[in-house]
Amino acid sequence: MAVSPDVVLRESFGRREFLRRGAGALLLALGSVLPGCRAGEVRDEGGPFSDSERQILRAICNRLLPGGAGAPAAIELDVAGTIERLLRELGPHATSDFRSLLAVFEWSPLLFQAKPRRFTRLAPQDQDQVIRGWATSRIGFRRTGFVAIKRVAMSTYYAQEASWAAIGFPGPWLLS
């Protein structure tokens, strides 16, 4: 399983192959014009994401890794920020699919549940419901999109020593 976050991103979004097949191509094209991912939207200097895209990624990471009872939350380990930095290194061609995926994610209550809501404005339990819908969807694009985001988020988080105490992992024998 892919565990180097930058490579998960490159393999998933740099090749631009798996998401661009079948329904994936249509959904990505749709994502590229949805609010939250429009090409003209203002982005931070040098960063691949606009503020709204950053919010979407943070919201997904926060539900994937909410933390609690001794486990730091994704935001405490800056999981979304780490993913963004890795994407920046990969360059604009590798990030466009990721940005489109975020936009589709943001609008998935509307696209897949006919609910006129955005992901980031849902209550946490409703956000979980949306994510679960991606994980178990009959549409291969959504299952693959979920797996790609989950892999990079989980591997970013659990490669950090700060995550180990909560699961009782004592860490390597060799000192860093």
Add this chain to the structure above:
Amino acid sequence: MRLHPNVVDTSEVRGLMRWEAEVAVVGSGAGGAVSAKELAEAGIDVALLEEGGYLRYSDFNQRERDMYRRLYRDQAAQATRDLSINVLQGRAVGGSTVINNCICFRTPERVLTRWQAEFGLEALSADSLRPYFERVEATLGVVPIVSAEVNENNRILLEGCERLGYRAGTFSHNRKDCVGCGYCMLGCPYERHQSVDMNYVPRALDAGCRLFTRCRVEEILTEGGRLAGVAGSVLDEGSGQPRAWFTLRAPLVVLAAGAIHTPALLLLNRLANGSGQVGRGLALHPLAASFARFDRLIDGFVGIPQSAYCNQFETLEDGSDGFILEGIFALPALFASICPSFGEEHLSMMRDYRHLSGMYAMIQDDGRGTVSLGEGGRPVIDYHLGERERHLIRRGLQESARIFFAAGATLVTTLLSQPLVLRGREEIARLEELSLRPNEMALFSAHPQASCRMHADPRQGPIDGYGESHDVPNLFVADASAFPTSVGINPQITIMTLASRQASAIRRRLGRPPLL
């Protein structure tokens, strides 16, 4: 650390380098390292080319964040086109033998019998291969894993099998005085893992072989229809990008770049494919894992990661190929990325990390996959589970669960995105309902093979029974792509044995004494 004087320092080269040798060996893993050593020890001038770096024990820091990047092909992210199966391969001097779990099986006789009968490879009998098996095992220092070395995770597999009356055992392995740290898949920092960079490669270097690291072969050279050598890029260590170029003139070439990149190289060069079979027939040995919770601490990350197996289902009741069950465990980042679900449910399972035991079913699959060329000539792997493979995965997961419950598990979970948790043996039948659509369940492969298969008939396979191209004389293949079919067991000994036999034939051709 000072490297052997025959390791050519490519870190400073610029422009076009021109080298010559009697034999060029492409890839320094299980196949290439054996070729290099067995040929160099006969006095043949061998150049061994490796795309990855030459890491030594002091480079291995037991950190997932660092070692997957440095030791694995595509930094452990190589996958099928749809990302549904992660295909793990090493990319360093020593290849996958540096990051495998040291499992040593001889090729099953039933597999050799099939290769003889269906592929016209009559000479590949267990008897004829025995001296080569013995030579390989002696060089690696293969010994049985003793009971005291079996950790709690693998002991669970043995206990469950004993209670069910299933056939099971412990592996033989190529470790020496293992300290049991459990980090084999990140490279052994204690020099106990007897990968080929610890034995075959140093002996090849001692015999005069030159090793060129960070050299990626992209072109197979021919002149007037004859093989003339290879050419490619010298990669920058930091960026991985080409920094210089090389040509290596050699009248005989051994390809050992693995079952993904060897066929890709042939396709890229439009060579040796009169059969049309290069890149076809790829088998992956899909691995379907499950984990079980026990009330007591298991700490599966400590000790030899894989020491026990169950071969009760190696052949099924109807005589068809089946699967082997093997104990397994994963370090936190790897485990978290495949652990089912997300959020609090995911965290809850992660909190059980020290109480978990792992096992996978390794499926002996049909050659359903292909290797083709994608953007920039990069290999693309396509593989879709057939109904037979899906059936074997369901059956393998059911038998894994039966073994776990027999050993006292309180629950068993598969690696579906949406968790399927079994709380007793009466729920095992639920696994029969798995649809196994792509990306519903995390699947792995560590054994790509059979993508450039041996066949006596040039119309049905690109290479003959010694791994030589039917179309291009003196072009050999010495990795798992040469297997006619999947072998159904961990393949390193089969690769090395066939490479030894091939090296003996090459020695004869070049006027040197054969190996045996």
